[in-house]
Amino acid sequence: MVEKSTGDMIGQCGITWQLLGDGTREPEVGYLLEKAAWHKGYATEAARACRDYAFDTLGFEEVCSIVRVNNLPSQAVARRNGMEVRGLFTKHYYGMDMPHLLFSVRRADMRQDHK
């Protein structure tokens, strides 16, 4: 992600395949910003663009975001991206069990206010 007025790189947002708790895989919208770029709406802007690209260009019917249960800012981005909680599952990394929420939005659920 590049901040248009300065040309500075401020983070990343994109679509990757992610394994869900049940072993299936789904396209995920993920995001990560430099701290100086938080609280300006940039993650939401980029996440919405990725969601629309996934539906309109790649032809997916559903996209998700997988977020740790304690990561409230990231959950807020998912909600602003039109997503709802669809499940809870545990990921295992760094030798720990980490509960994650599965958010998703379906193309069929899209309402005008998510645009």
Ligand SMILES: CC(C)(COP(=O)(O)OP(=O)(O)OC[C@H]1O[C@@H](n2cnc3c(N)ncnc32)[C@H](O)[C@@H]1OP(=O)(O)O)[C@@H](O)C(=O)NCCC(=O)NCCS
């Ligand atoms: C997740 C992450 C990208 C969220 O960043 P964020 O700044 O909270 O989210 P946004 O860029 O969408 O900005 C939303 C904020 O900008 C404000 N804002 C200001 N101008 C805005 C505008 N024009 N449009 C929308 N929001 C605007 C919103 O009110 C909101 O304010 P708040 O943070 O006080 O609630 C950031 O916390 C991060 O990089 N964390 C580390 C990595 C991480 O956890 N990634 C997710 C893994 S699942």
